[in-house]
Each structure stands twice: as C-alpha cells, then as structure tokens.
Amino acid sequence: MITIHHLGVSQSDRIVWLMEELGLPYALEWYDRDPATGLAPPEYLALHPAATAPVITDGQTVLTESAVIVEYICHRYADGRLTVRPDQPNYPDYLYWMHFNNNVLGLFFARLALGAAESAHAERIGGFIARRHDRYYGHLDTRLGESEYLAGPELTCADIMVTFNLTSLGRFGGPGIEGLPNVAAYLERIRKRPAYAKAMSIAGPTATRPS
Amino acid sequence: MITIHHLGVSQSDRIVWLMEELGLPYALEWYDRDPATGLAPPEYLALHPAATAPVITDGQTVLTESAVIVEYICHRYADGRLTVRPDQPNYPDYLYWMHFNNNVLGLFFARLALGAAESAHAERIGGFIARRHDRYYGHLDTRLGESEYLAGPELTCADIMVTFNLTSLGRFGGPGIEGLPNVAAYLERIRKRPAYAKAMSIAGPTATRPS
Numbered sequence: 193m194i195t196i197h198h199l200g201v202s203q204s205d206r207i208v209w210l211m212e213e214l215g216l217p218y219a220l221e222w223y224d225r226d227p228a229t230g231l232a233p234p235e236y237l238a239l240h241p242a243a244t245a246p247v248i249t250d251g252q253t254v255l256t257e258s259a260v261i262v263e264y265i266c267h268r269y270a271d272g273r274l275t276v277r278p279d280q281p282n283y284p285d286y287l288y289w290m291h292f293n294n295n296v297l298g299l300f301f302a303r304l305a306l307g308a309a310e311s312a313h314a315e316r317i318g319g320f321i322a323r324r325h326d327r328y329y330g331h332l333d334t335r336l337g338e339s340e341y342l343a344g345p346e347l348t349c350a351d352i353m354v355t356f357n358l359t360s361l362g363r364f365g366g367p368g369i370e371g372l373p374n375v376a377a378y379l380e381r382i383r384k385r386p387a388y389a390k391a392m393s394i395a396g397p398t399a400t401r402p403s
Numbered sequence: 404m405i406t407i408h409h410l411g412v413s414q415s416d417r418i419v420w421l422m423e424e425l426g427l428p429y430a431l432e433w434y435d436r437d438p439a440t441g442l443a444p445p446e447y448l449a450l451h452p453a454a455t456a457p458v459i460t461d462g463q464t465v466l467t468e469s470a471v472i473v474e475y476i477c478h479r480y481a482d483g484r485l486t487v488r489p490d491q492p493n494y495p496d497y498l499y500w501m502h503f504n505n506n507v508l509g510l511f512f513a514r515l516a517l518g519a520a521e522s523a524h525a526e527r528i529g530g531f532i533a534r535r536h537d538r539y540y541g542h543l544d545t546r547l548g549e550s551e552y553l554a555g556p557e558l559t560c561a562d563i564m565v566t567f568n569l570t571s572l573g574r575f576g577g578p579g580i581e582g583l584p585n586v587a588a589y590l591e592r593i594r595k596r597p598a599y600a601k602a603m604s605i606a607g608p609t610a611t612r613p614s
Contacts, residue, residue, distance in 0.1 A: 257506075264489075268489060278479060302509075306516040306518075
C-alpha cells in the first residue's frame with residue numbers, strides 16, 4: 193500500500209486528491225511544519241535527499257515531486273487512468289499543462305526571494321516577474337474558456353497539478369486569481385467533485401492532523 | 404517535419420541534441436537575443452503564449468517546454484526510444500530525473516531575483532537557496548556515482564534535460580559543478596557522444612547563426 197507522507201499546507205494534498213479520484217487505498221502519515229520557521233521537520237527531511245513535499249513510499253521505493261508521483265501511481269496502479277496516451281490527439285495538451293505549474297512556481301519563488309526591498313533592481317526584476325506571471329495566467333484563462341478541463345473534456349493529472357497553485361499560493365503571499373473568470377469557474381467545477389472535497393477535508397490547507 | 408525555433412544560448416539546444424541522438428530530420432530556425440537586454444526578440448515571443456525557449460512547431464502543433472517536447476518527439480516519432488516505460492523497473496528513476504532540473508532552475512531564478520543587495524533578508528534567503536542547491540547537486544553526484552546515466556546504464560531524455568543546467572547555468576551567473584567528481588566524469592561521457600558534439604556545434608551556447 194502507498195503511504196503519503198503529508199506535510200501540512202503543502203503540495204502533497206494533490207496526492208490525496210489523486211488517490212480519492214482513483215479510489216485507491218493509501219495510508220496518510222502527517223508531519224507538521226515548525227511553527228516558528230514554517231519549515232518541514234527533520235523526520236520529513238530524512239525521507240528523501242531532495243526533501244521536498246510531497247513524498248510517497250511504496251515498499252522500498254521512495255518518490256518525491258508531484259508530477260513524478262501522479263504519473264507513477266496512475267501507470268503502475270490504475271492502468272493509466274487520468275493520464276493521456278501518446279497516440280491520443282490531446283497528448284500535447286496533457287504534457288503542456290502537466291508542466292505548467294513549474295513555471296508558475298518558479299516565478300513565485302523568485303518573487304519571494306526578491307522580497308520587499310525598494311531598489312532599481314527590485315523594480316526591474318519585480319516587473320519582469322509580474323509580466324511573465326500575467327502571461328502564464330492569461331494563457332491559462334484562455335485555455336479554460338475553450339475546454340472544461342486542461343487536457344480536454346475530462347479531468348486528468350494536469351488538473352491535479354495546476355489546481356494547488358490556484359487555490360494555495362495566495363496563502364504564502366503568492367498571486368490569486370482575480371480577473372480570471374474562466375479560472376474561477378473551473379475551480380467551482382473542481383470543488384464540486386466529491387473526491388476533491390473529501391481530499392481537502394483530509395489534507396487540504398485548512399485540515400489538521402487527525403486526533 | 405519538426406522545426407526547432409532556436410533562441411541563441413538557451414534550453415533549446417536540448418532539442419537539437421535529441422534529434423541528433425534519434426537521427427531524425429529537423430529544420431532549425433535561428434533567433435538572436437536582443438544584444439542590449441538579452442531578451443528574446445518579438446518574433447520569438449509571438450510563437451507561443453508562454454513564449455519561453457525552446458519552441459517547436461510540427462504542422463499546426465506549437466509546443467514549448469523542454470520536457471514536453473522531448474516526450475512528444477520520442478513517443479510520436481521514435482517509438483518511445485530514450486524514454487522508459489511504466490512497466491520497466493527504472494521508471495521511477497526516469498520520472499524523477501526528468502523533473503530534477505525544474506527545482507534547480509527554480510533556485511537559480513530565485514538567486515537571480517535576490518540580486519546582490521546586502522541585507523538580513525538577502526542573507527537569510529541566500530543561505531536557504533544555497534543549502535537547497537547543495538542538497539540537490541549532492542544527490543545528483545551520488546546518483547552518478549552509482550549509475551552511468553541518470554535513469555540507468557543507457558542515455559535517456561532525463562540526461563538531455565539535466566545536462567543543460569550543468570554546462571550552461573554558469574554562463575548566466577549560476578552554479579558550476581566544482582566539487583562534484585561524478586558529475587564531471589558524467590559530462591565527459593556526454594561530451595564524447597557524437598550526437599551531443601554535433602548538436603553543440605550547431606546550436607550550443609558558443610554556436611552562432613549559420614551564415
């Protein structure tokens with residue numbers, strides 16, 4: 193059985209959502225961030241050399257990175273459900289939206305690093321980050337105006353990858369989704385999915401360690 | 404036929420390398436960065452809404468993102484060569500190293516954004532970035548001490564994804580590979596591959612627009 197090592201308020205809620213969509217059994221191990229620093233505890237860092245959430249264990253296999261874990265689980269345990277095969281016409285869309293969040297997260301971390309200092313450097317780089325972010329999110333909103341889900345009419349892992357950014361980056365000082373009507377409507381559709389609602393109640397950003 | 408829209412000194416040299424490894428035909432369209440700003444020219448930005456290098460066109464299909472493009476080409480035009488199937492034992496390794504460079508690039512952009520300002524913020528965030536970077540590259544060096552290539556004994560797309568970072572980030576003020584003996588030996592192996600040498604002569608960081 194797969195164990196999801198869940199760090200509170202982190203990208204690992206994606207994996208809980210995936211397992212609920214697939215109806216697969218899993219164990220959830222809960223780890224709390226250090227209340228003072230917000231960092232993962234030493235037990236979490238010991239799981240994998242890269243030590244970033246999410247981490248899963250499957251027997252002797254230890255995996256990190258959301259995109260790695262969702263592909264692994266769907267192909268090894270669900271006959272490729274929620275993925276798109278290379279011979280399907282929407283395969284390029286699937287691949288693209290699977291990778292979309294890397295760029296958004298990269299900009300988000302760059303913005304965090306830049307900080308609040310007022311200087312010519314901060315103004316120049318901050319403007320560059322904001323313009324690139326607007327371009328990415330504009331593209332996302334356009335896509336969701338023409339398609340129910342990111343890779344086509346059905347939910348895929350690409351949606352599981354992107355939704356976290358849209359719902360959770362704002363909690364860390366990141367961008368929200370103001371002015372993106374198609375993205376807002378998409379999130380409403382996502383929130384109505386029973387598997388999503390159940391996953392968020394178990395491991396979403398406002399969930400707490402089970403007593 | 405696939406057209407690679409090559410931006411000088413960019414991640415698009417990966418795609419030229421891939422095509423040379425696979426022995427597939429391709430057209431190369433060359434775009435120069437603005438000499439003053441280093442940014443891509445307007446014709447390049449017009450290719451795709453995300454406007455990041457690399458971009459390929461394949462008939463009406465326009466694709467960006469290295470990891471998307473390499474998977475697309477290998478599965479659509481090369482029967483999955485240079486990829487690893489879900490039923491192969493090294494599939495988790497393949498997935499992990501395919502995604503590795505996103506984290507490294509994210510840290511690199513965060514470091515660029517942070518800039519050179521001396522402040523308590525810069526010191527704290529700079530230390531965080533450096534520690535995380537060391538952890539990633541330490542993991543990489545360990546892996547390359549136990550395996551000829553990243554996913555196992557044969558070159559795969561995971562190597563094509565990671566090599567650019569190792570050879571080229573230093574040109575943009577990013578980290579080098581000092582103190583990583585297994586990484587250095589790996590790059591020597593890569594550089595001896597005829598397809599790599601040919602690709603770098605055509606589109607590597609020191610190549611120039613064909614006259």
